[in-house]
Amino acid sequence: MAEPTAPEVAIEAVMDKQVERGEPILQVRNLEKHFPLTQGILIKKQIGAVKAVDGVSFDLYQGETLGIVGESGCGKSTLAKVLMNLETATSGEVLYKGEDISKVSGRALKAIRRNIQMVFQDPYTSLNPRMTVGDIIGEPYEIHPEVAPKSDRRKAVQDLLDVVGLNPEYINRYPHQFSGGQRQRIGIARGLALKPEIIICDEPVSALDVSVQAQVINLLEKLQDEFNLSYMFIAHDLSIVRHISDRVGVMYLGKMVEIGSDEEIYEHPTHPYTQALLSAVPVPDPEGREGRERIILAGDIPSPANPPSGCRFRTRCFKAQEKCAIEEPLLAIPQVFSGQDTPAAHESACHFAEDVDIVGATNGEA
C-alpha cells in the first residue's frame, strides 16, 4: 500500500475494516471495453464503437465490499463481465494478485477463474431448469475436480446448501420448485462452490421481493465474514449498497466519476452526478417531503456510441460551463480539497467539485 496521506489516515480510523487492508487482491487499470459498430453484411466496415467501459481504474482489497452504482447503460455489468474474463478487454489491465488476467491463458487462466466467481441478477433465468440443484451447484467441480474429488461431491454440495440456509435434502429438486429468494441462495451456493476469493454480485437482490431482500443481504454478509470474501457489489438500490459496502464507486457512461468510502460518497458527495443520484432516490420517510430539495436532472443518458466531448455528464449537469465541454476532468482528489483533512477529499472527476450534504438536506436537517 502507498504511504497513507493525512486525510487517508483520518478516514481509516473511522473505517476499522480498511485499517487491516493490505495488498489489493484485484487492481483494475484504465480498463476499456468497446463494442464495434459495423455496417454491411459481406464486407464489414467498422463505423464506430459503443464505449461501454472507457478507462476505469480501481482497487479491490481482501475482505472488503466495493459497491458500484450507476444507471442502466453506464457500463457496470460490462465491467463485471470483463473482470470475469467473459468479455476480453479492449485495453487496460485487470491484475489479480499482480497477474494480468487478460494476458494469461490455459491452465493459469483456469486457476484464476476459480478464484473469481459471480452471482447473477435474475435467479429465474440463471439456473438451468433441466438440472437438479445438486447438479447446478456441483457443476463447477466438473471443471475444477481438484476442489472436491468425485466421491465427496454430494457431501460438498449438501454442505453448501446448508451454508446458504437451504435444506440439504433438497439436493435432487429442480429450480422451479423453489421461490425467488431460495433460487438466489442456490445461485450463491454455486458461486461459493470453488471457494473463491472474489465474488462479483450483479444486482443480486433486485429481482427479489422486498421482504426477502434483507434475508439475502444478511446471507451475503455472513458468508463474507465466514470465508473472508471480497465482493464487488453492483446495484442500483443506493440504500442497500450503502449498507453492505466499505467503499462505493459511482459510474456514468463508462467512466468512474467518483469513488470513496461509503461515508465520503453518501455524506460528502462532490460530483454533481452523485449528488443528483442521491437526491433522486425516494426516501422511505414521508416527514418533511414538501420541503425536500431535489436535483432533478434533465434528459436521458446520452448514447455511449457517441459520448459528449469533455466531461460526459455535462449535457445533463446543472453546473456545466465552457471548460467542461473542452477538458475532460480526471478522477482524482479535487484541487480545492487536496491536502485537507476532510471527507470531501476523495477522488471525484469534476472541475467544479463541491461538498454538498445531500442526505442531510433531504432529511430536512444538516
Place this chain on the structure above:
Amino acid sequence: MGIHATEVTAEAGRGRTADSEDAPLLQVKNLQVEFRTRDGVAKAVNGVNYSVRAGETLAILGESGSGKSVSSQAVMGILDSPPGFVTGGEIVFKGQDLLKLSNEKRRKIRGTQMAMIFQDALSSLNPVHTVGTQLGEMFRVHRGTSKSEAKKKAVELMERVGIPAAKERVNQYPHQFSGGMRQRIMIAMALALEPDLIIADEPTTALDVTVQAQVMELLADLQAEYNMGLILITHDLGVVADVADKIAVMYAGRIVETAPVHELYKRPAHPYTRGLLDSIPRLDQKGQELYAIKGLPPNLLRIPSGCAFNPRCPMAQEICRTEVPPLHAVTEADGAPLEGRGSACHFWKETIHG
C-alpha cells in the same frame, strides 16, 4: 370464512372519514377475485375495501402475489377472464356499480373517465404503429375526431408531458424512444381524455432513479392540475413516502393495514408493515444484520388458515392460526379515534402501542 366480519368492521373504521365530505370518486367494497387454474382456485383478492377521492393519492403497497395489481385490473375491467373471475363485491365509481354495467358501457368509461399506466411501457405500446397514431387513437375512437386533428392533439399531449421536439417525434415508433420518454407517452395516453381517475401500476419500476424522479414529478404535477384521483400500485416504500396521501398495505389478497402516509411510517399497526419498514437499511445499522421478515410470501393456492401472515409473524399466537383478524379501527392508547387507520391484526394494540 370470516370475510363478513372483515367487511363490517372495515366499513365502521372507514365510515368516519368517508362521511365527512362528499362521496368518494371510487369506492371498492368487499372485492373478491379468484383465478381458476388447473392446480386449484387461487384467491388473489379476498374482500378488499378502499376509496379514492378526487385529487387524492392512494398507494397500494404489497409484494408480488399480494393481489395489488389484480384488484386494480378488476377496477379497470381488464382482468384476464378466464382464468380470473370477480366473484363478489362492488366497485362504485361516481355512484354506479361498475360490475353491474354491460361490457359496452364499461368500455366507454375506460379511457374517458378512468385510465391506467402500466409498468413496462415498451410492451404496452404497439411496436408497429407510430406513437402519434397510438395517442391519436384515443381521440378518434372516443371523440370521433379526424385524423389530422387527432395528430395535432397528440403533439399537444407530448408537449404537455415534456417530450422535446414533439412535432418531429410524433411520427416515430416506440423503440425510438428511451425508457423514460416511453413512460411519458404512456402517461400522455392515460391523460388524453382527462380522466377523473388514474391507476398507475408500478409506473417507475422499470426506470432509473434519476428518470424515476422526473416521471413521478410529472405525474404529481398533472394530478394536481387536473384534480384527478390517483391509485399508485407499488412495492417501493420510498416512492410511497414521497407521493401518497394514504396507504393500503396488502398481503395475500387482503388489506392488512390502512393509514394516512405520515402515520404509517411513524407508527405501523400491523407486524407485516412494521417488518417491511424495519428491513430498510438504516444508517445506524451499518455492519449489523438487517432485520428480515422470516419465511416466504404464501402460495395463493394454500393461504395459511387464520391470519395469512401468521407463519412469518414474530407475534403470532394460537388465535392467529385459527381466526381471520378483521380490519380493526385503530385508536390511540386512550381510545381516541385515529382517522383513516385500520389494522387486520389481533394484536394491533400491542403492535402500535408496544
